[in-house]
Amino acid sequence: MNLNFSLAEQDRSAAVQAVGTEIEYCVPANLSLLGYRAAGYLVVGQHKWAYIENGEAKESGVIADSWEYKVIPLIGNVVLETEDEQGKRVLVRSTMEHAARFGYIAQVLNDKSAARKIRIFNNEEEAACVKCGGRLVAGTRVCPRCMSKAAAFKKLFGVSKLHWKALATGLIVMIAASVIALAGPYFQEILINGALQPPDGQSPSMKLFYIALAAMIGGLVIGELLSIVRARVMANVSSNIAADLRRMVYEKAQSLSLGFMTSQRAGDIMNRVTADTDRIRQLIQELCTTAIYQLIMLIAASALLFSADWRLACIVLLPAPIVAYMNMYIWKRVLWKLFHKQWRIYDRANSFLHDVLSGIRVVKAFGKEAREIKRFRTYNSEFAAATIKSETVFNVLAPITNYLIQLGQYFVLLLGCNMILNNQMNVGELIKFTMYASMVFGPIAWMMFMPRWVANALISIDRVFSVIDEQPEVLEAEKAVRHTIRGEVSFRGVYFGYKSYEPVLKDVSFTIREGEMIGLVGHSGSGKSTLINLVSRFYDVNEGQITIDGVDIRDIQQDDMRSRIGVVLQETFLFTGTILDNIRYSKPDATQEEVIRAARVANAHSFIINLPDGYDTLLEENGNNISGGERQRLAIARAILNDPPLLILDEATSALDIETESVIQEALQRVMKGRTTIAIAHRLSTLRNADRLVVLEKGKIAEIGSHAELVEKKGIYYKLITAQRQMSKKEQKEELAG
Amino acid sequence: MISSTTEKETAAAKAMELLEEEVAAGSLSDAADIHYLTKDNARFHKTEGKMLAVTVGEETHPVVYVHCSFPHTNKPMYLSVRTVENKEIGMIHSLEDFPEETAQLLEEQLQIRYFTPEISKVVTVKEEFGYSYWEAETTAGLCRFTVRSGGGNAKLVTPVRLLVTDVDGNRFVIPDMNKLTDKEYRMVELCM
Numbered sequence: 001m002n003l004n005f006s007l008a009e010q011d012r013s014a015a016v017q018a019v020g021t022e023i024e025y026c027v028p029a030n031l032s033l034l035g036y037r038a039a040g041y042l043v044v045g046q047h048k049w050a051y052i053e054n055g056e057a058k059e060s061g062v063i064a065d066s067w068e069y070k071v072i073p074l075i076g077n078v079v080l081e082t083e084d085e086q087g088k089r090v091l092v093r094s095t096m097e098h099a100a101r102f103g104y105i106a107q108v109l110n111d112k113s114a115a116r117k118i119r120i121f122n123n124e125e126e127a128a129c130v131k132c133g134g135r136l137v138a139g140t141r142v143c144p145r146c147m148s149k150a151a152a153f154k155k156l157f158g159v160s161k162l163h164w165k166a167l168a169t170g171l172i173v174m175i176a177a178s179v180i181a182l183a184g185p186y187f188q189e190i191l192i193n194g195a196l197q198p199p200d201g202q203s204p205s206m207k208l209f210y211i212a213l214a215a216m217i218g219g220l221v222i223g224e225l226l227s228i229v230r231a232r233v234m235a236n237v238s239s240n241i242a243a244d245l246r247r248m249v250y251e252k253a254q255s256l257s258l259g260f261m262t263s264q265r266a267g268d269i270m271n272r273v274t275a276d277t278d279r280i281r282q283l284i285q286e287l288c289t290t291a292i293y294q295l296i297m298l299i300a301a302s303a304l305l306f307s308a309d310w311r312l313a314c315i316v317l318l319p320a321p322i323v324a325y326m327n328m329y330i331w332k333r334v335l336w337k338l339f340h341k342q343w344r345i346y347d348r349a350n351s352f353l354h355d356v357l358s359g360i361r362v363v364k365a366f367g368k369e370a371r372e373i374k375r376f377r378t379y380n381s382e383f384a385a386a387t388i389k390s391e392t393v394f395n396v397l398a399p400i401t402n403y404l405i406q407l408g409q410y411f412v413l414l415l416g417c418n419m420i421l422n423n424q425m426n427v428g429e430l431i432k433f434t435m436y437a438s439m440v441f442g443p444i445a446w447m448m449f450m451p452r453w454v455a456n457a458l459i460s461i462d463r464v465f466s467v468i469d470e471q472p473e474v475l476e477a478e479k480a481v482r483h484t485i486r487g488e489v490s491f492r493g494v495y496f497g498y499k500s501y502e503p504v505l506k507d508v509s510f511t512i513r514e515g516e517m518i519g520l521v522g523h524s525g526s527g528k529s530t531l532i533n534l535v536s537r538f539y540d541v542n543e544g545q546i547t548i549d550g551v552d553i554r555d556i557q558q559d560d561m562r563s564r565i566g567v568v569l570q571e572t573f574l575f576t577g578t579i580l581d582n583i584r585y586s587k588p589d590a591t592q593e594e595v596i597r598a599a600r601v602a603n604a605h606s607f608i609i610n611l612p613d614g615y616d617t618l619l620e621e622n623g624n625n626i627s628g629g630e631r632q633r634l635a636i637a638r639a640i641l642n643d644p645p646l647l648i649l650d651e652a653t654s655a656l657d658i659e660t661e662s663v664i665q666e667a668l669q670r671v672m673k674g675r676t677t678i679a680i681a682h683r684l685s686t687l688r689n690a691d692r693l694v695v696l697e698k699g700k701i702a703e704i705g706s707h708a709e710l711v712e713k714k715g716i717y718y719k720l721i722t723a724q725r726q727m728s729k730k731e732q733k734e735e736l737a738g
Numbered sequence: 739m740i741s742s743t744t745e746k747e748t749a750a751a752k753a754m755e756l757l758e759e760e761v762a763a764g765s766l767s768d769a770a771d772i773h774y775l776t777k778d779n780a781r782f783h784k785t786e787g788k789m790l791a792v793t794v795g796e797e798t799h800p801v802v803y804v805h806c807s808f809p810h811t812n813k814p815m816y817l818s819v820r821t822v823e824n825k826e827i828g829m830i831h832s833l834e835d836f837p838e839e840t841a842q843l844l845e846e847q848l849q850i851r852y853f854t855p856e857i858s859k860v861v862t863v864k865e866e867f868g869y870s871y872w873e874a875e876t877t878a879g880l881c882r883f884t885v886r887s888g889g890g891n892a893k894l895v896t897p898v899r900l901l902v903t904d905v906d907g908n909r910f911v912i913p914d915m916n917k918l919t920d921k922e923y924r925m926v927e928l929c930m
Contacts, residue, residue: 031853033788034849035849035853035878036878036879037878037879037881072822074850074851074852074853075851075852075854075909076852076853076909077850077853077908079850081789086785086786086787087785087786087789087800088787088789088800088801089785089786089787089788089789090787090788090789095853095906095908096904096908097906097908099906099907337924340927340928341927344930
């Protein structure tokens with residue numbers, strides 16, 4: 001991210017005067033407090049800051065004179081605030097465009113103010129187009145202005161290469177089909193000139209008549225057969241290419257880091273896997289069947305027209321683009337807009353229906369049926385009105401546009417008849433000519449619409465390849481080793497933030513001994529979940545290192561490492577499938593006995609065995625047909641099946657009632673024996689068996705020690721535990737009183 | 739006799755219900771506990787650091803922010819005055835209840851918090867590859883911005899008021915869609 005913008009000469013000299021020769025950071029502060037856009041910059045030197053606008057330092061100050069520099073996000077803008085002896089004050093204001101930059105700058109100013117080492121890891125890339133230098137939209141890799149259509153197609157052709165044989169077959173079939181289609185009018189000419197109305201001096205020949213008729217029928221049949229073959233071949237090819245793309249997107253999505261996957265909504269990825277690849281399939285199919293065919297027909301028919309009679313050809317072809325353009329204009333400007341509006345109203349009515357019908361309980365509970373009926377009536381009549389309007393216009397315009405397209409043919413007839421009367425042409429030739437002419441209009445009209453759907457398909461290509469080309473954030477080291485985890489985990493000076501200007505963990509150092517149980521305690525947002533995300537290496541640390549048995553986790557093979565860590569989360573996710581499959585997820589080759597063993601340890605065996613289908617019970621989506629406690633026990637069984645030496649429990653029992661929790665706690669106790677365990681729990685009583693507790697406060701380790709030690713210390717942990725006890729006492733009292 | 743007893747019981751039960759309802763109705767506003775700041779109980783002033791401070795009774799809050807309850811439909815009414823820790827100091831029923839000077843000060847704070855330039859003229863909207871590129875004359879000058887298509891980035895917050903959020907999170911508003919020219923309307927409509 002650019003944190004040092006270059007200034008114009010005038011601004012620069014003002015800045016140098018205000019903060020000294022070395023300008024370390026310079027970011028635009030482009031909004032005045034009064035709300036107008038300003039060409040201002042916040043400049044940070046070694047010890048001073050200044051706000052520069054129009055070659056003048058409007059404000060400046062010594063960094064160390066203030067503290068708590070902070071970006072306050074407002075609605076549609078941000079302000080950088082600070083505090084000095086007189087109280088809080090606003091330094092500068094900016095639009096959202098530079099919000100992230102001020103995040104970094106606030107961190108820099110705080111570090112400078114406290115005379116600390118500046119800790120910003122400016123690795124957030126500022127996406128800019130290589131070609132035009134324009135800023136790229138976050139989340140995209142290609143500049144929409146510069147994205148060459150050729151480049152996108154090139155990528156697609158790269159994928160299509162594997163299917164070149166089938167593609168070539170399709171192409172040959174297509175060329176053959178067009179040759180046959182083009183031969184039709186020729187035989188018609190023979191038929192008329194040879195048999196029905198031979199030129200003067202020739203006698204009608206029945207033989208020629210039959211040959212021509214047979215050729216026309218044969219051409220028709222073969223043409224139809226070829227089009228069936230063409231459609232089949234192309235459907236195959238396009239589906240296979242789309243399948244390849246789907247597989248590539250899916251595989252990539254699996255290998256990408258959690259960071260990317262959480263930044264992209266799951267639905268969006270699903271869309272890319274399904275809808276976008278399907279749109280590409282349609283593009284290939286359309287391109288390889290209709291588009292190329294139309295192009296061949298257009299070129300060949302035009303060539304034949306000119307060879308037949310260039311004057312008539314000009315009459316046919318010259319107005320064709322104009323007519324086709326008018327046709328497109330009517331479609332695009334009038335009809336498309338009308339239909340678009342109709343669809344939008346339809347969409348609105350649809351989502352209203354969906355809304356009200358799924359919330360019908362609420363409607364009935366408040367007795368608002370009459371109101372909803374009235375509202376639906378409005379939507380309904382709006383939709384009806386829009387439909388009537390668009391259909392009326394369509395029914396008027398459609399015949400007119402069709403008529404316009406065929407207008408050229410009437411001219412040909414007019415001139416052709418004159419030529420026949422003047423003996424410059426015979427009937428057969430005229431018929432052949434008009435047939436070729438009719439073959440030209442279709443492709444021209446069709447091609448007018450091509451840019452629109454090509455553009456749409458390009459968006460899909462872009463979206464699909466933006467996932468395929470994405471680089472995983474957590475990279476496997478070149479010399480990654482397989483390491484049999486024993487269970488000693490060490491944090492050494494770990495700094496980490498999802499956005500590096502907002503460190504979530506700061507200077508975290510401690511060691512978890514082999515087989516030890518550690519409880520992580522702290523307020524929400526203190527960095528507990530982040531810490532365990534780092535142990536699982538869903539993200540890499542910004543600074544410092546995490547080691548397992550003395551080996552940096554960045555040097556351990558990711559799959560191997562994760563398969564040795566058992567994770568139980570608060571929100572369990574079970575896949576559709578049998579209980580057996582779900583428990584086996586962590587070790588697909590586990591024997592049935594191993595599965596039963598894991599289930600017994602997790603206290604799940606007794607409930608499973610009581611189910612009519614036992615371990616073969618089919619779970620519905622996310623295990624909705626069993627209770628929360630049962631799901632959690634299956635999750636524990638799944639986590640321990642592989643006998644992991646390292647166990648992570650993230651609020652594993654928080655969502656359960658006390659009774660179920662105690663059953664699961666009992667199971668966990670058994671499981672944790674001899675394993676290194678890191679557990680997060682909201683209810684502190686859950687962690688009473690922990691060997692040591694680590695209290696996190698604002699991303700730093702505040703306290704560390706056993707329960708007894710921490711209680712004696714009377715620090716944060718003591719406060720938390722007394723607060724919880726008082727709460728539960730109060731609840732108990734209320735229950736007794738009630 | 740029996741029937742009259744039952745009637746009495748029903749009447750008593752009804753009376754109880756009514757009483758309960760009254761209690762419930764009374765308790766809602768108690769429960770909501772809106773503390774209104776008025777010109778008599780609160781004094782607003784601007785600090786040297788260009789921030790808003792308020793003195794309520796004896797207590798002075800050196801930094802407060804003004805939040806709008808209805809930023810689109812009723813901007814000057816039901817404002818919430820809050821500290822940076824998001825604690826509510828009190829609500830303002832209407833800016834009109836305050837002397838002009840204070841109202842102006844509060845209005846200024848609203849302008850700072852809710853920076854949403856109004857689009858007075860749409861120059862061009864070009865849609866390409868899933869993004870639309872806007873150029874518009876706004877109350878904050880000529881602005882060029884990029885809006886991601888779909889996903890509610892251009893949405894009607896009232897039947898005529900269109901809120902447009904660009905890829906950075908900047909907000910723009912078209913106060914009345916009906917006042918756009920046909921050409922402008924057509925360009926904007928395609929992005930909705």
